Amino acid sequence: MERNENCVTDGIVILWVLFLIQLLVMQLASASAPSNALPGCQQRCGDVEVPYPFGIGPNCSMKAGFTLNCTSSNGTHKPFLNDVEFKSISLSSGQARIFNRVSAQCHDAASGTVTYNKSWPINLTASPFRFSSTLNKFTTVGCHTAAFVTLSHKTHKYWSGCVTLCEDVGSLTNGSCSGTGCCESAIPKGINSYYVWFLDNFNSSDTYWFSPCSYAMLVEEGAFEFSTSYVTTGALRDRKLPLVLDWAVRNKTCRQARRNRTSYACVSDNSECVDSGNGPGYLCNCSKGYQGNPYLPHGCRDIDECANKDTNPCPGHCKNTQGGFTCHCPKGRNGYPYINGTCNPILTLRVKVAIGISASSVTLMIITLCIYIIRGRKRLMDVKEKYFQQYGGRLLLAEIGKKQGLAFMIFTKEELEESTNNFDRSNVIGHGGNGTVYKGVLKDDHVVAIKRAKIIDEKQKEEFGKEMIILAQINHKNVVKLLGCCLEVEVPMLVYEFVPKGNLFQLLHGKSPRVGVTFETRLRIAVESAEALAYLHSSASPPIIHGDVKSSNILLDDRHMAKVADFGASRPAPMNEVQYVTLVQGTLGYLDPEYMQTYELTHKSDVYSFGVVLLELLTGKNAVSLEGPEEARSLSSKFLVAMQENGLYELLDDQIKDDEEIELIKAVAALARTCLSIKREGRPSMKDVAEELGRLRNLAEAKLFGTP
Numbered sequence: 118m119e120r121n122e123n124c125v126t127d128g129i130v131i132l133w134v135l136f137l138i139q140l141l142v143m144q145l146a147s148a149s150a151p152s153n154a155l156p157g158c159q160q161r162c163g164d165v166e167v168p169y170p171f172g173i174g175p176n177c178s179m180k181a182g183f184t185l186n187c188t189s190s191n192g193t194h195k196p197f198l199n200d201v202e203f204k205s206i207s208l209s210s211g212q213a214r215i216f217n218r219v220s221a222q223c224h225d226a227a228s229g230t231v232t233y234n235k236s237w238p239i240n241l242t243a244s245p246f247r248f249s250s251t252l253n254k255f256t257t258v259g260c261h262t263a264a265f266v267t268l269s270h271k272t273h274k275y276w277s278g279c280v281t282l283c284e285d286v287g288s289l290t291n292g293s294c295s296g297t298g299c300c301e302s303a304i305p306k307g308i309n310s311y312y313v314w315f316l317d318n319f320n321s322s323d324t325y326w327f328s329p330c331s332y333a334m335l336v337e338e339g340a341f342e343f344s345t346s347y348v349t350t351g352a353l354r355d356r357k358l359p360l361v362l363d364w365a366v367r368n369k370t371c372r373q374a375r376r377n378r379t380s381y382a383c384v385s386d387n388s389e390c391v392d393s394g395n396g397p398g399y400l401c402n403c404s405k406g407y408q409g410n411p412y413l414p415h416g417c418r419d420i421d422e423c424a425n426k427d428t429n430p431c432p433g434h435c436k437n438t439q440g441g442f443t444c445h446c447p448k449g450r451n452g453y454p455y456i457n458g459t460c461n462p463i464l465t466l467r468v469k470v471a472i473g474i475s476a477s478s479v480t481l482m483i484i485t486l487c488i489y490i491i492r493g494r495k496r497l498m499d500v501k502e503k504y505f506q507q508y509g510g511r512l513l514l515a516e517i518g519k520k521q522g523l524a525f526m527i528f529t530k531e532e533l534e535e536s537t538n539n540f541d542r543s544n545v546i547g548h549g550g551n552g553t554v555y556k557g558v559l560k561d562d563h564v565v566a567i568k569r570a571k572i573i574d575e576k577q578k579e580e581f582g583k584e585m586i587i588l589a590q591i592n593h594k595n596v597v598k599l600l601g602c603c604l605e606v607e608v609p610m611l612v613y614e615f616v617p618k619g620n621l622f623q624l625l626h627g628k629s630p631r632v633g634v635t636f637e638t639r640l641r642i643a644v645e646s647a648e649a650l651a652y653l654h655s656s657a658s659p660p661i662i663h664g665d666v667k668s669s670n671i672l673l674d675d676r677h678m679a680k681v682a683d684f685g686a687s688r689p690a691p692m693n694e695v696q697y698v699t700l701v702q703g704t705l706g707y708l709d710p711e712y713m714q715t716y717e718l719t720h721k722s723d724v725y726s727f728g729v730v731l732l733e734l735l736t737g738k739n740a741v742s743l744e745g746p747e748e749a750r751s752l753s754s755k756f757l758v759a760m761q762e763n764g765l766y767e768l769l770d771d772q773i774k775d776d777e778e779i780e781l782i783k784a785v786a787a788l789a790r791t792c793l794s795i796k797r798e799g800r801p802s803m804k805d806v807a808e809e810l811g812r813l814r815n816l817a818e819a820k821l822f823g824t825p
């Protein structure tokens with residue numbers, strides 16, 4: 118048991134150690150620079166990097182043609198393939214540079230004989246190399262030279278040549294290789310061996326005194342610049358010049374090569390195959406965004422585009438990805454990170470949310486407010502419309518339309534509110550038992566009196582419009598004219614002509630020191646009031662009972678002309694106890710005693726009330742007095758008692774007591790007495806009253822002006 122446990126512990130420790138070693142190895146591997154050669158193989162030879170598939174030694178290269186020698190000569194190492202020295206090898210371009218010696222044939226200046234004759238051939242047959250046909254030129258240099266080249270293809274040979282001539286050194290130009298002293302010609306593709314030979318009879322024996330040598334070589338065009346000194350000296354002799362070779366994994370195209378996975382050279386992931394442009398074969402290349410050696414397993418590594426400061430596509434906000442990169446604007450900024458420096462500060466989410474919320478709530482509030490206002494208006498309109506309908510507004514409008522010349526207006530609530538300064542207290546000109554009267558100034562400066570009733574009887578509502586029509590048609594100089602009404606309110610408002618000098622009650626019982634009111638004036642007021650009531654009773658159609666005749670309802674204009682007011686629709690009909698009480702309160706002292714029993718208002722009720730008004734005119738006393746014994750509180754009963762006891766004189770107003778028209782006063786008193794008959798049958802009609810008063814006034818006038 119104990120042994121087993123030890124075993125397990127040991128195992129764990131060993132696993133841990135192995136794991137740590139593995140970690141260390143991985144660390145080392147990732148830390149060291151990536152190798153382009155096979156593991157354990159020399160990466161470089163001298164200054165030249167030798168990447169796989171090339172290799173130093175047979176076990177380090179892909180196959181025979183790629184095996185180089187790293188030869189030490191004079192202390193420096195140089196890579197060789199056969200006798201060809203390599204200058205550089207590139208994987209991505211599929212090219213290599215070698216050193217190529219210049220072939221030359223020189224004449225001795227003194228003897229005129231050939232003293233130097235050397236051709237340096239290159240034979241790369243059965244190697245993966247071809248001379249680059251685009252970068253190399255066969256070049257000859259000399260003043261009397263004809264050099265030829267034999268180029269060997271896999272199956273063919275090509276011959277090419279170049280002839281150079283020149284008269285003297287002066288005709289040569291540095292850098293120009295165009296036939297004078299220097300000539301170059303292109304070579305075909307697929308060549309991998311060549312050698313140079315000079316045409317013997319075309320030698321520099323004629324020109325040796327200034328141009329001793331003829332040169333010829335295959336050379337990288339861009340690496341050779343013609344100089345006149347090459348012609349005049351032997352400087353080019355045996356010079357090593359670069360020659361470009363195209364290499365490839367030979368003899369199969371990519372398509373063919375991919376078929377055999379074991380021999381396919383592009384072993385790295387993220388690599389791709391490219392067919393060779395010079396001879397049969399293919400090259401491997403790392404895919405876009407990767408770099409390294411596609412011929413080695415995992416040789417293609419991701420390029421960290423963001424790491425290099427110079428090539429960083431989006432400095433500051435670059436993020437490397439496998440095979441590419443992404444540019445992200447830093448937090449709190451946005452814009453176009455792939456374009457230089459176009460990451461701009463952006464509104465943070467919180468600010469956005471805050472703005473969004475406040476904007477939407479403001480919008481919501483406005484919308485709500487609008488809806489509220491519209492609804493409110495609509496409701497107001499509806500209410501107005503409701504009242505208007507209720508009070509027979511439609512009928513009224515129709516009637517007004519029918520009756521041409523009827524000066525009756527239907528006012529809006531706003532109009533009346535404006536005219537009375539919103540029913541300001543200062544505009545109140547009277548309080549009645551059933552409403553308040555305001556003075557109002559209309560837009561056309563017309564002064565009117567606006568009566569605002571307190572309540573209106575439910576049953577009267579429907580009749581209201583009709584009654585308005587009737588009242589509107591009343592046209593009598595002693596009746597206050599109804600100008601219009603306003604129906605779109607809970608209780609309709611009536612608009613009357615404005616009568617400026619108050620009422621009869623104020624004239625007789627006013628608190629201000631009383632101005633003398635003559636009997637003539639009193640009689641005239643009585644006549645005018647009586648005529649007005651008579652007109653209402655008989656001439657108006659249908660006849661109208663005033664129902665509340667009293668001195669305060671007889672208004673006086675500038676010339677003390679009487680105008681009867683406050684009748685008709687504005688007063689509630691006494692239908693039940695409550696309203697009865699209201700009515701009694703308002704008209705105490707004027708009330709028809711028979712009405713108390715029957716609750717029925719008739720023309721004669723007005724006559725009785727008018728009788729009390731006559732008493733007020735005669736006595737200057739209030740219809741009801743709160744002083745004295747109970748039976749003497751009512752003016753009418755006081756009067757009737759006085760008449761029985763022949764005590765009229767005492768009761769008369771001091772202002773008219775001593776009037777010489779005492780007979781007329783007595784006649785008026787007698788008339789008043791009949792009006793105040795307890796029984797209705799005993800009272801005269803209003804017409805009779807008006808006629809009698811008119812007769813008495815005529816008498817008074819006749820006496821005044823001395824005419825019979």
Ligand SMILES: *[C@@H]1O[C@H](CO)[C@@H](O)[C@H](O)[C@H]1NC(C)=O
Nearest residue numbers: 157158173174175176177178
């Ligand atoms: C190459 O490898 C083979 C076996 O794989 C071996 O026999 C030979 O010695 C090696 N050659 C060199 C130069 O390392």
Ligand SMILES: *[C@@H]1O[C@H](CO)[C@@H](O)[C@H](O)[C@H]1NC(C)=O
Nearest residue numbers: 188189190191192193194195
């Ligand atoms: C070795 O180097 C010396 C001087 O550096 C030079 O003279 C000699 O020719 C060189 N030998 C070879 C074989 O390159």
Ligand SMILES: *[C@@H]1O[C@H](CO)[C@@H](O)[C@H](O)[C@H]1NC(C)=O
Nearest residue numbers: 184185186188197198199200
């Ligand atoms: C390598 O060098 C040796 C001696 O310098 C030579 O014999 C051999 O042919 C060379 N091999 C190649 C592949 O160049």
Ligand SMILES: *[C@@H]1O[C@H](CO)[C@@H](O)[C@H](O)[C@H]1NC(C)=O
Nearest residue numbers: 209210211391400402403405
């Ligand atoms: C390999 O890829 C690089 C970059 O994509 C390109 O420059 C190069 O020409 C390619 N090589 C070949 C042989 O297609």
Ligand SMILES: *[C@@H]1O[C@H](CO)[C@@H](O)[C@H](O)[C@H]1NC(C)=O
Nearest residue numbers: 222231233234235236314317
């Ligand atoms: C130069 O050498 C070649 C062989 O290398 C020979 O064929 C030719 O005749 C020689 N020319 C002279 C002028 O010596």
Ligand SMILES: *[C@@H]1O[C@H](CO)[C@@H](O)[C@H](O)[C@H]1NC(C)=O
Nearest residue numbers: 240241242243269310311312
């Ligand atoms: C090049 O070398 C091969 C052997 O490697 C030989 O067969 C061929 O003839 C040579 N070509 C020339 C032009 O010398």
Ligand SMILES: *[C@@H]1O[C@H](CO)[C@@H](O)[C@H](O)[C@H]1NC(C)=O
Nearest residue numbers: 286287289290291344345346
């Ligand atoms: C060409 O350049 C060389 C030096 O590079 C110089 O000696 C020679 O005089 C130049 N020739 C002309 C014609 O300028």
Ligand SMILES: *[C@@H]1O[C@H](CO)[C@@H](O)[C@H](O)[C@H]1NC(C)=O
Nearest residue numbers: 230231317318319320321322
């Ligand atoms: C050089 O050319 C001349 C003819 O131009 C000829 O006579 C002479 O033999 C040639 N020299 C050699 C070494 O071939």
Ligand SMILES: *[C@@H]1O[C@H](CO)[C@@H](O)[C@H](O)[C@H]1NC(C)=O
Nearest residue numbers: 182243244245271366367368
């Ligand atoms: C290419 O194939 C030819 C025959 O088709 C063969 O002679 C040659 O050696 C091959 N070259 C390489 C590098 O495999």
Ligand SMILES: *[C@@H]1O[C@H](CO)[C@@H](O)[C@H](O)[C@H]1NC(C)=O
Nearest residue numbers: 180374376377378379380381
């Ligand atoms: C694939 O390549 C290997 C190695 O070059 C070779 O041994 C094998 O025969 C090839 N297979 C085919 C089907 O060509």
Ligand SMILES: *[C@@H]1O[C@H](CO)[C@@H](O)[C@H](O)[C@H]1NC(C)=O
Nearest residue numbers: 430431432455456457458459
């Ligand atoms: C990016 O900015 C740098 C320096 O600010 C400038 O040199 C470079 O040209 C710009 N590149 C582009 C694509 O605008």
